Amino acid sequence: MRLAWEIETDLPVAVIRLAGELSVETAPEVRLAVATALAIQPAAVVVDLAALTAADDVVRTVFSECARSAAAWPGCPVVLSCPSGDVAAGLDRLSVSRSVVVHPDLGQALAALEEVPAPLRLWQRLTATPSITGPAARATVVAACETWGVGEDAGLQHVANRAELVVTELISNAILHAKTEIELTVALREPFLHISVADGSGAPPRLMSADSVETVGGRGLILVEALATKWGYLPTRDGKVVWAMLRLDPPRHGPGVATPDHPAN
Known part of the structure; x- marks a missing residue:
């Protein structure tokens, strides 16, 4: 059955x-x-x-x-x-x-669940066009950080530059390997800023060596691993979602990758 x-x-x-x-x-x-x-x-x-x-x-x-x-x-x-x-x-x-x-x-x-706080959240659907998608994604992340952090959360302002770099690499990775429509979600769940990119490919993301990086003008998931507190991916019905979490205060040492079977600590 x-x-x-x-x-x-x-x-x-x-x-x-x-x-x-x-x-x-x-x-x-x-x-x-x-x-x-x-x-x-x-x-x-x-x-x-x-x-x-x-x-x-x-x-x-x-x-x-x-x-x-x-x-x-x-x-x-x-x-x-x-x-x-x-x-x-x-x-x-x-x-x-x-x-x-x-x-x-x-x-x-x-x-x-009525009392469970909903995260602050921005969602955007993007096409796999490098010249358009990358700048649009960065603008969304910057707008989110500015909107959610103005005057009250210095930690979020601190993370904005790293968030721009992370979303650039996640989007570039999706454009290069998935070549499908992309869905970007930015959410604030304190103490983390969450960035996720969903695409239509079921192939898991590959963390490549620095000598074999194949991204659209970037450094790939190596940079995501260096900047994020932790990152990982989940398979979905239509493909996968690759996500990264950035701590609002200065990042801790030892970022990790989480797979569906092995969450990072």
């Missing part, structure tokens, strides 16, 4: 509705659904399990995995909406509720 899913992106909360059977074979679809929802950087994600069945208990731990991934980036909660029944009983047996909040219905889940 297949597992189907759809996402309602009525921000600030994204709702994922799962329908079908959760099994070892279909569990990757749950990860993909959550990653696709996270790509828009919502305030929170609710996974509705009302139309879900489960082949065995162990696969239910996929929800704990998804919650850990969301905590690493973009730092938002993932909660479950699950009426009483076999699926709910299985969640209890595996103590999934220790790592993921479980509500008995969607209404209660949404009500519980």
Whole structure:
């Protein structure tokens, strides 16, 4: 039996509705659904399990995995909406509720998230045209930093120059390797500024050596790794999203890369 899913992106909360059977074979679809929802950087994600069945208990731990991934980036909660029944009983047996909040219905889940602060957020769709896309992306990041940091957050002003460089390399990487339409999201979740670039290619980003950098006039993900507190990527239904987090105060040493299976610390 297949597992189907759809996402309602009525921000600030994204709702994922799962329908079908959760099994070892279909569990990757749950990860993909959550990653696709996270790509828009919502305030929170609710996974509705009302139309879900489960082949065995162990696969239910996929929800704990998804919650850990969301905590690493973009730092938002993932909660479950699950009426009483076999699926709910299985969640209890595996103590999934220790790592993921479980509500008995969607209404209660949404009500519980009303107080979760929505991040300040800018979103922009761009074409893969180097002469236009790069400057437009930089302008968006600069505008975000100026708007959110004027007169109250010196840390955000400090990070603006690094953010410009990071978005330039993320956009250049997407133009060179994906050659698809690009979606840029800039969000403020203190103490981090988040920059993410979604494209239509499922190929993971490659961190190349300094001697083999192939970017459009830039230094590629090597520079992103040097400037970001941490960065990584997630596969989505339509491709992938590559993200970077920049701490508002001077960056700590030891930035890292996070993959879907290995979040950076």
